[in-house]
Amino acid sequence: MASISTKVGNFSIENPVILASGILDETSGSILRSLRSGAGAVVTKSIGISERAGYPTPVISEIKTGLLNAVGLPNPGIDNFVEEYKEFPEKKRTVVSIFGGSVEEFVTLSRRVEAAGFDKVELNLSCPHVQGVGSEVGQDVGLVEDIITEIKRRTNLQIWSKLTPNVTDIISLAKASEKADALVLINTIRAIGVEIYSRKFVLSNVVGGYSGPRDKTCCLAGCVRCLQGNREGYSWGWRNYNMGRCN
Numbered sequence: 658m659a660s661i662s663t664k665v666g667n668f669s670i671e672n673p674v675i676l677a678s679g680i681l682d683e684t685s686g687s688i689l690r691s692l693r694s695g696a697g698a699v700v701t702k703s704i705g706i707s708e709r710a711g712y713p714t715p716v717i718s719e720i721k722t723g724l725l726n727a728v729g730l731p732n733p734g735i736d737n738f739v740e741e742y743k744e745f746p747e748k749k750r751t752v753v754s755i756f757g758g759s760v761e762e763f764v765t766l767s768r769r770v771e772a773a774g775f776d777k778v779e780l781n782l783s784c785p786h787v788q789g790v791g792s793e794v795g796q797d798v799g800l801v802e803d804i805i806t807e808i809k810r811r812t813n814l815q816i817w818s819k820l821t822p823n824v825t826d827i828i829s830l831a832k833a834s835e836k837a838d839a840l841v842l843i844n845t846i847r848a849i850g851v852e853i854y855s856r857k858f859v860l861s862n863v864v865g866g867y868s869g870p871r872d873k874t875c876c877l878a879g880c881v882r883c884l885q886g887n888r889e890g891y892s893w894g895w896r897n898y899n900m901g902r903c904n
């Protein structure tokens with residue numbers, strides 16, 4: 658049988674199916690089930706410094722062309738996460754997604770993740786609907802560069818930088834992620850839904866993110882622009898990158 662193994666940075670995977678952050682990956686049990694059902698690797702739901710409840714319902718709505726969501730980054734916080742994953746047998750095939758509001762928060766989370774025995778982090782620089790984190794951090798080119806530089810300096814983790822499509826210049830974010838081992842494109846596209854009969858917004862947070870088949874075209878545009886950015890002569894080393902994944 659033909660091999661479909663691939664590499665993301667130094668990470669070799671038997672097959673290129675990687676479960677995206679936030680879907681069926683909120684517990685160690687569901688992650689194990691996904692891996693044992695054939696996923697090559699799994700990215701965890703994003704973890705922050707402290708426990709967060711997320712937004713009240715409704716947080717997800719199915720629309721004709723996909724999904725709208727604003728779950729609000731509910732997560733157990735890094736202490737509970739580390740406790741839950743103490744005996745977890747699949748740390749090498751699990752990428753821990755983290756979010757924070759500053760360089761120090763990202764570094765603290767990364768060091769905890771490394772001390773817990775994982776070797777890869779995905780930086781959520783792209784959630785479009787929570788104040789002070791996600792795309793609010795991830796659209797600041799200087800901050801993105803500082804976060805990645807400091808994590809590289811203070812840990813041995815492989816870093817996946819997950820970018821937001823909600824910017825005019827994704828190439829500068831890719832360039833700011835030069836020291837990362839992979840780029841992940843893309844997080845959800847900022848979106849709002851209205852239920853015309855009830856005249857209400859469909860999500861409790863009003864603003865959410867769109868995902869689904871139609872974001873593939875935006876995703877590809879992001880990938881191609883990042884590659885073109887290199888071809889047009891930026892002095893950053895694309896050769897060090899693998900286009901980690903087209904979510």
Ligand SMILES: Cc1cc2nc3c(=O)[nH]c(=O)nc-3n(C[C@H](O)[C@H](O)[C@H](O)COP(=O)(O)O)c2cc1C
Pocket residue numbers: 677678679680702703717724726728730754781784819843844845867868869870872873904
């Ligand atoms: C319900 C839901 C929760 C999500 N939670 C996260 C998250 O915690 N962290 C993150 O980086 N992305 C999160 N995402 C974004 C996905 O990982 C993915 O980037 C996005 O859905 C686009 O890919 P798709 O169109 O293939 O679904 C979430 C998406 C959905 C639908």
